[in-house]
Amino acid sequence: MSRYVVPVSVFGTVFGCAVLLKTHLTGGRCPSKATIKGKTVIITGANTGIGKEAARELAQRGGRIIMGCRDMEKCEATAKEIRGSTLNRHVYASQLDLSSLKSIREFAEKITKEEQRVDVLINNAGVMRCPAWKTEDGFDMQFGVNHLGHFLLTNLLLDKLKESAPSRVINLASLAHIVGKMDFEDLNWEKKKFDTKQAYCQSKLANVLFTRELAKRLQAGTGVTVNAVHPGVVATELGRHTGLHQSRFSSSVLSPFFSLLVKRPELGAQPVVYLAVSDDMEGVTGKYYDVMTEKEPAPQALDEEVAHRLWEVSLRLVGLDQEKVDRL
Numbered sequence: 001m002s003r004y005v006v007p008v009s010v011f012g013t014v015f016g017c018a019v020l021l022k023t024h025l026t027g028g029r030c031p032s033k034a035t036i037k038g039k040t041v042i043i044t045g046a047n048t049g050i051g052k053e054a055a056r057e058l059a060q061r062g063g064r065i066i067m068g069c070r071d072m073e074k075c076e077a078t079a080k081e082i083r084g085s086t087l088n089r090h091v092y093a094s095q096l097d098l099s100s101l102k103s104i105r106e107f108a109e110k111i112t113k114e115e116q117r118v119d120v121l122i123n124n125a126g127v128m129r130c131p132a133w134k135t136e137d138g139f140d141m142q143f144g145v146n147h148l149g150h151f152l153l154t155n156l157l158l159d160k161l162k163e164s165a166p167s168r169v170i171n172l173a174s175l176a177h178i179v180g181k182m183d184f185e186d187l188n189w190e191k192k193k194f195d196t197k198q199a200y201c202q203s204k205l206a207n208v209l210f211t212r213e214l215a216k217r218l219q220a221g222t223g224v225t226v227n228a229v230h231p232g233v234v235a236t237e238l239g240r241h242t243g244l245h246q247s248r249f250s251s252s253v254l255s256p257f258f259s260l261l262v263k264r265p266e267l268g269a270q271p272v273v274y275l276a277v278s279d280d281m282e283g284v285t286g287k288y289y290d291v292m293t294e295k296e297p298a299p300q301a302l303d304e305e306v307a308h309r310l311w312e313v314s315l316r317l318v319g320l321d322q323e324k325v326d327r328l
Contacts, residue, residue, distance in 0.1 A: 030057075030270045030292070032278040037062030040117050040164075041276065042157070044068045044096060044150065045125025047078040050172070050231055053269035054122060058276060059088040066115070068096030068107055068125075098125050098149030099135040101318055108156035117164035118157055120276045123150040123171045126203075132194040139317070140188040142196075146203035151210055152318040158224070165223025166282065169214070170275045173207040173228040173288065178298040180205025182306055184313060206310060208288055208301040213311045215286030225285035227275055231268045232291050 045051045046067035069075035075093035097103035126146045135144035161167045180201035211228040218224045288297040
């Protein structure tokens, strides 16, 4: 029997360390118990993954939840599921395709006409490392959906957000921004060889730059705060194009290690919920969060000239007029 003591002890130590490491990396659950009854929350890409679980928890906390999704069949099914599990009947599915400027404008127009308020806007939807696809309007899919789509949507909803102040905008960013670079001469990969990884990192850097620039523009008494968050490494459909588990080696040998480091969507949604409801976030704006801890983003994300240039370029690409935006 004694011959098993050492192996069992070693296994127990390794397992215990792995559990502690995973707990540290996931960040745990949102510590705030705040409820949001009477508040309206819009979540893009809410039919799966982090968006779905954020919608579920915010519905449990009493919010009126509007799920903006491209696939309405899946969105309706998810909204029905969340209504059933939370007993909150104010969970709605709405058509929103972030790869189409027309769809974004139609969604924003509907919200403006039908909703009395927008208290929280969660820009969650995204694509990661997809092939060299283009949006309906000819943009690189990752830059178009991850940045330009949310840039347009947020600007079109600023009037509602200001009317509902204090209100919050939450942009889902990524640690990948630290290796991102804004190539203003070829944002849509029309001149150079397409690199799906760099395209993704560029779009995530754009998320942080947009967060900081918008926060600066909204500081003058609007009551609207804007923050970006890296939710951690989460097991969602976002990684469907990475090919990580398509080989027998990765699925059989590496999967056990990934399972120790990757968290479930329910836990992945906790940083988003924290930024949306916590009293600690009142008045906090222009910040970048790694899970639920404020961190300084990469140096290129702190470049105010780049952030301003990205804003100007984005306005032109989505067809917005700065004077009109300023009047919102």
